[in-house]
Amino acid sequence: MPAAQLSLSPAEAAGLFDLPRPAEQCRIVVAMSGGVDSSVVAALAARSGAEVIGITLQLYDYGAATGRKGACCAGDDIRDAREVADRLGFAHYVHDHESAFREEVVEQFADDYLAGRTPIPCIRCNMGPKFTDLFAMARELGADCLATGHYVQRIIGLAGPELHRATDPARDQSYFLYATTEEQLDYLRFPLGGLPKAQVREIAEEFGLRNAAKPDSQDICFVPDGDYAKIVKAMRPEGGRPGAIVHAETGEELGTHPGVIHYTVGQRRGLDIGGQPEPLYVMGIDADEARVLVGPRRMLAVASAEVIETNRIGPLPDAPLTAKVRSMAKPVPVRLDGALGDGKTVTLRFDQPELGVSPGQAAVIYAGERVVGGGWIEDTDKA
Template sequence: MSDATTSYAGIDPEALFDLPKPAGESRIVVAMSGGVDSSVVAALAHASGAEVIGITLQLYDYGAATGRKGACCAGDDIADARAVADRLGIAHYVFDHESAFREDVVEQFADEYLAGRTPVPCIRCNMGPKFTDLFKMARELGADCLATGHYVRRVMGSAGPELHRALDPARDQSYFLYATTEDQLDYLRFPLGGLPKSDVRRLAEEAGLRNADKPDSQDICFVPDGDYARIVKKMRPEGGIPGAIVHAESGETLGEHKGIVHYTVGQRRGLEIGGQPEPLYVVGLDAEAGEVRVGPKRMLAVSSARIIETNRIGPIPDVELTAKVRSLAKPVPVTLEGPLGDGAATTIRFETPEYGVSPGQAAVIYAGERVVGGGWIDSTESAA
């Protein structure tokens, strides 16, 4: 154990990685974004006694990201990852995946907004560059596992490894990992899933990592200022073409919008159509007609949603299932009407009407704390 590691009182680093052989004979590849979470994973892996290799994927323009707060996998974050690797005395490699990230994630992000849908690029990133490509690299390097800084838990069940929510609900990232395959889960390790963020920062300080106080990354790393519409209009200028705001019930034109990319289902702010007898929300987007359709809150109520490209992780237990239809939504009781997994389309029916269910988002199915699977919301059935 070098002077860059610590004993981590109360934590057994080797046990966190559940290695198939003794740590001294093992190799762990750590996905290092440059943030504090993945840096602590690298420190824990090193403290386990295994050989550790850090890999950073450069996902978008290095120069444009330099100095930004809340970014990842670009700019200063790459330098932070390299500095942590140097501090720990582990190998570190950076691979340029900008073109793949742009094609698989950013371009699709823009196309989804242009089609009137609400995308979740973090899931697409995990399904593509982060897991698919990192898996290939880790296996080529002869690693026994691939470890990441995600706040989820890998729990061994009777049918094999299961994906569970993090113990700290405020940090849980299971919504973004529902598309993880069973083969991937067998190889993945999530050593932070049982820790609160305060402990992670403490471990970073104990290990002398320079990014111990670094701010958390934003949900959409390539839109650190939150202005996603600017990104979409730069790539797809037609998304900024003004059009009519139409009342979904009466058909009356109430005003003009600034471009369909500025609106999502459930939105109330920014409509600028005052003088109405009741509050109005975006209840639908007609991308072909270029219309934003609005209505009272009751029109947002949804009784069911059709989900596509579904994934299932392990068997579906005979217990009450719940679903999250947004990353910050509370899980609500649902029933499945059709098969889940292998890309099949299925329908989830809500026990009580659910609000703000938007095509393009993901619906993630849970059995208690366990992630059963999920899919992309393709369409909804109104409960109004």
């Protein structure tokens, strides 16, 4: 496509990457999943005039994912990434990381569910194969930066690079990147953080990318039909051990369940315990005794949460803090007891009782639009 037909000039495209010197002297490594977002990042990098290298990590079985769109890093998605690289004329490499992904992400996912926790494999993946391994590869290739298609912003503050929410709140992915280290953030680039998704698709069409209209990935990438319990049961058969559904206040046995792997804290549907005077929700899971504890909605309220393995990005400001305790939750005012970062444990105290805070989820802490860190929710105290 002639350059005159593109809405972004080379200089404008280069400006999205905050390069240390003229683009034509730079090398950009782009993490390519095969989706439209990372493909547009690669197209913008090429438009800037920099040398571009695309890398795709094959994270799980290619054959099982063939023909499945939006899976990320397997099957047709790898083919889509390769076709984008061929169209735009830059090198593209596929690295087999299936073994590491299974050990660091999938096995942990199964273990967490078996223990009655609610895991977030996307964060585990970002902490491991996606950032740690890609970071090392990009460095070995002599790249000036590693660019991804995440919807977050990297903004230079007084103390250096900061991680901020995306300008499009419907696309913001900052919750999943709280574990980014300061060293990684110095090297990473997120050129889509200031763009709405509609514009990203328009850019893909301008470049003639065949995946411009490709649907976004909705489910966990290694759970092709959305049935995570089936995956966990296949890996950890003991997770399908039947047990009792017990009222958390009265201790009354209200029914039975087919295995704790089918339930998460805050869940209402699928309990199959009719005839109760008020709706009941999952309050907790006793994995050792195969018991699912249920109660009324008010019992979901917690006053504080113990957060472990914390990470901090930049200085902790002397300003009000908020926290998200689920990816789709709104940030709520909090106070911290303890030193955030360096893997330390802190106590997160909510200004108002918070509902549905589940061990295994992440608590991500914000100062305004900036991500200051976070960690894994280990335990909670009821309000």
